[in-house]
Amino acid sequence: MNNKNKPLFIILKISCIVLLPILFLSFANHRNNNRKVQKLIITRQAPLDSIQYITNDAIETLLFSVKNAEEYALKELKMNLLEKKLDADPMVENADIYLTIDGVLKVIIKQREPIARIIDHNQFYYMDIQGVHMPLSKATSARVPIVRGLNEALWEDAYLILKHIYTDPFLKENIVEVINNKKNFYARLRGADFLVCIGNSEDISLKFNNLKAFYKKASKDHFLDKYTKVDLQYNNQVVCHRTPEPTAPTQE
Known part of the structure; x- marks a missing residue:
């Protein structure tokens, strides 16, 4: 090779080494971006992974209102906008949304978690696990206690009580209703006729531990139907009001 042409050859060789991969990559990206979405997969994070407060159909409609997900080219997807x-x-x-290398669009959502259903005159809504108002779902109903008469000024107090109920397996299963009357809170238990007076949220953990101990013993001794009211407001004790015994008719 002529020595004069050697520098030119080296430049061309280096250019090919640098440019060819770029061209191949550009071609591959162009081809990949024109591919269609292969599939849409929606998953929900625990603990609400088996509950659909927003359905898969509603999610797809929200994300792709014009056409089905599989009709979109990958280059049309704007991940930040979809999220x-x-x-x-x-x-x-x-929510987190991402594309796999084989063109599958994955949507992972964490649903808001209701802990109580509030009935406020003619309005119905949830309180969520963060203590925030949450609208009712059109798809399903949450299995949570009903709350009546809640004074908005006592919202934080109610939240502390309701969150404790929600996070305790026994209370979550058995408390079906919470009532706010003035500054006090009351609860009704599944299958029990008595009213539980909680008071306020002060010492709520101790109060509910006392309630569980009382319920366990009274249930074992078959005394649950003997009471009309169970008061948790007194220090480290449960005060029970018994159902009046029927009096025998007097004979004339």
């Missing part, structure tokens, strides 16, 4: 759409839904706490 913002889901995050704005009142049933969703947060």
Whole structure:
């Protein structure tokens, strides 16, 4: 090879080494971006992974209102915009969306978690695990206690009580209703006729531990139907009001 052409040859060789991979990569990206979405997979994070407060159909409609997900080319997808759409839904706490290498669009959502259903005159809504108002779901109903008569000024007090109920397996299973009357809170238990006077949220853990101990013993001794009211407001004790015994008719 002529020595004069050697530098030119080296430049061409280096250019090919640098440019060819870029061209191949550009071609591959162009081809990949024109591919269609292969599949849409929606999953929900625990503990609400088996409950659909927002359905899969509603999620797909929210994300792709014009056409089905599989009709979109990968280059048409704006991940940040799609995530913002889901995050704005009142049933969703947060969402993550990403594409796999084989063109599968994966949506992972964390749904908001209701802990109580509030009945406020003609309005119905949830309180969620963060203590925030949450609208009712159009898809399903949460199995949570009903709350009546809640004074908004006592919202924080109610939240502390209701969150404790929700996170305790026994209380979550058995307390079906909470009532706010003035500054006091009351509860009704599944299958029991007596009213539980909670008072306020002060010492709530101790109060509910006392209630569980009382319930366990009274249930074992078959005394649950003997009481009309169980008061938890007194220090480290449960005060029970018994059902009056029927009096025998007097004979004339």
